[in-house]
Amino acid sequence: MxxxxxxxxxxxxxxxxxxxxxxxxxxxxxxxxxxxxxxxxxxxxxxNELARSLFRRKSNTIGLIVPNVAHPFFSELTYYLEHYAYKEQYKLLLCNSNRDVSKEKEYIELLKQNQVEGIIMGSQVLEVENYLNLNLPIVAFDRALSKNIPVVTSDNFLGGKLASNLLIKKKCKDLAYVYGGIGGPHHTALLATDRYQGFLEGMKTRKDQLSLQTKEMNSSKTANMVEELAGFLEMNPTIDGVFASSDIIASAIIQACHLLKKAIPNDIKIIGYDNVELSTIVTPPLTTINQPLEKMSELTIDLLIRQIKGEKVSFDNSFPVSIVERGTT
Amino acid sequence: MxxxxxxxxxxxxxxxxxxxxxxxxxxxxxxxxxxxxxxxxxxxxxxNELARSLFRRKSNTIGLIVPNVAHPFFSELTYYLEHYAYKEQYKLLLCNSNRDVSKEKEYIELLKQNQVEGIIMGSQVLEVENYLNLNLPIVAFDRALSKNIPVVTSDNFLGGKLASNLLIKKKCKDLAYVYGGIGGPHHTALLATDRYQGFLEGMKTRKDQLSLQTKEMNSSKTANMVEELAGFLEMNPTIDGVFASSDIIASAIIQACHLLKKAIPNDIKIIGYDNVELSTIVTPPLTTINQPLEKMSELTIDLLIRQIKGEKVSFDNSFPVSIVERGTT
DNA sequence: ACATTTATGTCAACCGGTTAACATACAAAA
DNA sequence: TTTTGTATGTTAACCGGTTGACATAAATGT
Missing domain, CATH: 1.10.260.40 (lambda repressor-like DNA-binding domains)
Known part of the structure; x- marks a missing residue:
């Protein structure tokens, strides 16, 4: 050298x-x-950028922690984040937490030691205090860490509501909400998520004529998910409308329906969440809730950089969602 | 601090x-x-790891350049690479080249300046000399940069051959080879790839009874791919066996067939490549060529680290492939 | 009683740059 | 002629650690 x-x-x-x-x-x-x-x-x-960074006390590096880049939602997110980070002269250190508490903890330490200027949390498994004591700019993506950490989300409540509204409009009676377990992207041990609340809200007016089941996924490999879901649908044969917390899960449900010879959308209707590329390529193409992922990614980088510059930023950054009707409803 | x-x-x-x-x-x-x-x-x-790295002349960082992490093949690859890099105490700097010559060039410079200890090239758009003059350990993934750079691949030739063998066994007569254009993962402007050659080889014995078309994709968004492929299949209605250079493309073909009311696998048979998660979640599930991606990723990290340590490593590292029969044949 | 081993400290150089302060020299402008 | 602006050099400190050389002292072993 x-x-x-x-x-x-x-x-x-x-x-x-x-x-x-x-x-x-x-x-x-x-x-x-x-x-x-x-x-x-x-x-x-x-x-030697190491030497320059050292002197300037500025590494131009952002740490990105996601549960699993292999998941379509996070891979698309990562793609956009990289795009906008690069535009702003920042580089990305990629971390998969695997939703593993100790790995996330270790990665956060590693990121600090490597003088990243900020962290984007797509994952969240630690207790809130861990993030607050970080003393580093953070932006949480689609995950409300705490009132004191800026978060970029979409209007999950509305998303849920749009889903139940559409299912009800399409005459579904026996509804199900299927959400990601440990392997999925939207792990939130509790049901008390905005998405679910919105879904409930949408059911309110016709509550007496409707039934609702909830199902948490245990598997993470798609092949296993299909099996698990087929079992679930077999146990609950009257279900005619399903809202899934991600497009992956929704796709697995489609697959399970094919196995059980349930006709989509005639016998059963399915709505996914995220509108990832995948949703256009399954059969039938998936009706899903669209989040403006690119815009959200852009803002995420923007918020992080503004914090790095010492500016105050708004904590609550919610984007509108819309329903994209395709073949499963 | x-x-x-x-x-x-x-x-x-x-x-x-x-x-x-x-x-x-x-x-x-x-x-x-x-x-x-x-x-x-x-x-x-x-x-402060910057200071330590500076003194030790060792950053413990690997640069990963892929065309696009959002592509399932590369997102799964990235996931595994991160996994094994982490295990060996290396962190990953993620770069999307977008197959853009200047971005790839800039990223390579950036990586060198940031003292990465090695680079994994999942992308390759520059002229070979650019990589040779790098003076840094490299491993090329599924891309033969040159005789002097270690490459990890799978047996693409055999993959192609397995595909044509199966299609022929299933009585297909009018075959097509569809490969990724600028947007896909397997961009190789020329047809002279091992995969294609293997496919031809498999056709050899019955050459007189078979026909073959080749089609390069222009679009990259799946929705557009479906349209483009529907057009192609409409123009060539006799095609009854398709080999796609990636599972994404194969899935788009499935979708196009649904549009055209072609029955799979009765009217037309489809084989994909990569065996990514996606392939189990489309309808019908995709018959595809499996590459042992996890093992390949593990070796990629291993080869890189051994080069970093100054060891000589073998240039040609080819993994066996196998065909996974599912519903599209 | 003496040699070793263990435990810690001081000091300075080093990694590869950046920067402030100050000096020098020459050109053009007032 | 004096001032000012432009162009470069010298020197030393600094970023936050690491390390080797050397010194000192107490604890331990023989």
Missing amino acids: TKITDVAQKAGVSVTTVSRVLNNRGYISDATRDKVYKVMKEINYQP | TKITDVAQKAGVSVTTVSRVLNNRGYISDATRDKVYKVMKEINYQP
């Missing part, structure tokens, strides 16, 4: 001059600037 | 002693060690 002194020597100038060229500071003649750049190219010099 | 001098002061010991505790070197009494650790916890001290 060549270093700045090599450049200086070869260009016949002082290290200070090279540094001035590198950082566009002070007076530099065009001749010198060109000469320095030429030498840099010649000896293939690349400034 | 607290630093090592703060710890030393508060613990009433010298900085050297704290460093010795931190790095387990030299003689340290249990009493001192405990005291130092206690103080670290008290003042919430985290060693």
Whole structure:
């Protein structure tokens, strides 16, 4: 590895001059600037960002913690986050928490030690205090960590409501809410999520004519999910309308219905959540709740960077959702 | 941020002693060690890894360049790579190249400047020389950069051959090979890929009784792919066997067939490639060529780390593939 | 009683840059 | 002619750690 002194020597100038060229500071003649750049190219010099970051106390790095990038929702999210981070000259350190408390803890420590300037939490398994004591800019994605940490979400309550409204409009009577267990993206041990609450809200007016089951998924591999869901539907053969907490789960439900020879949407209607690419490629294509993922990602990066700059940002950043009707309703 | 001098002061010991505790070197009494650790916890001290990395000339960071993490194949790959990197105490800097020459170039520079110890290339758009002059350990994933760069692949030739063998066994006559264009994961402008060659090889014995079309995809969004493929199949209504270069494309073909009311597998048979989670969740579930992605990822990390350690590694690392028969054949 | 081992400290150099302060030199402007 | 602006150099401190050399002292072993 060549270093700045090599450049200086070869260009016949002082290290200070090279540094001035590198950082566009002070007076530099065009001749010198060109000469320095030429030498840099010649000896293939690349400034050591570790050293620069150390001195500047600025790493230009963001830590991203997600449960599992392999999950379509998080892989799309990660893609957009990387896109906007890059645009703002930030790089991304990727961490899969696997929803494992100790791994998340270790990763958070690692990120701090590596002087990341902020963390985006797509995962959340630790107790709230752990995040509050972090003393680092954080943005929580679709996960309300606490009142004191900015969170980017979509209107989950409305999403749930839109789902039940549509199912009811389509004459479904026996509803089910299926949500991600440990493996899914939307792990929230309690049912008391906005999504579910919204779904309930939408059922309110016709409550007496409707029934509702809830089902938490245990498996995470899709093949197993299909099996598990087929079992569930077999046990509850009257279910004619399902709201799933993610498109993956909804797709597994579709698959389970095919196994059981239930016709979609005639015998049973299904609504997913997220509107990931997957939803257009299953059969029939999935009716789902769309979150404006790209815009949300953009704001996430923006909020994080503004916090890094020391600005105050709003804690509650909710985006509108919409229902995308496709073939499963 | 607290630093090592703060710890030393508060613990009433010298900085050297704290460093010795931190790095387990030299003689340290249990009493001192405990005291130092206690103080670290008290003042919430985290060693600055930038400073340590700088001194050690070792960043413990790996750069990963993929075309697009949102693509299921790459998101699963990324997941496994992260898993094994973490296990070996390496962290991952994630880069999406978007198959953009200048972005890939910039990212490679950025990675070098940030002192990554090696790069995993899941993407490849630059000319070979660019990678050779890198002077950094590289492993290419499923992409033969050059004879001088270790590559981890699966037996693409066999994969292609297995595909045509099965289609022929199932009495298909009019075959098609559909491969990813600019948006897909397997962009290789030329048809002269092992996969395609293997497919041809499998057709050899019955060449006179078979026909073959090739189709390059132009779109990248699944919705557009479906449309494009429906058009293609409509133009070529006799096609009864399709081999796709990825499961995503295969899934889009399934969808196109539904649109055109072609029965799968009766009217037309489809084989995908990769065996990603997606393949079990489409209808009918996809027959596909399985690559042992997890094992391949593990070896990728292993090869990279061994290069980092200065060991020589084998350039050609091909894994066996197998065909997984599901509902589309 | 003396040699070793253990435990800690002081000091300075180093990793690869950045930067402030100050000095010098030459050119153009007032 | 004096001032000012431009261009570069020298030196040293600094970012936050690590490490080797060397010194000192107490505890332990023989």
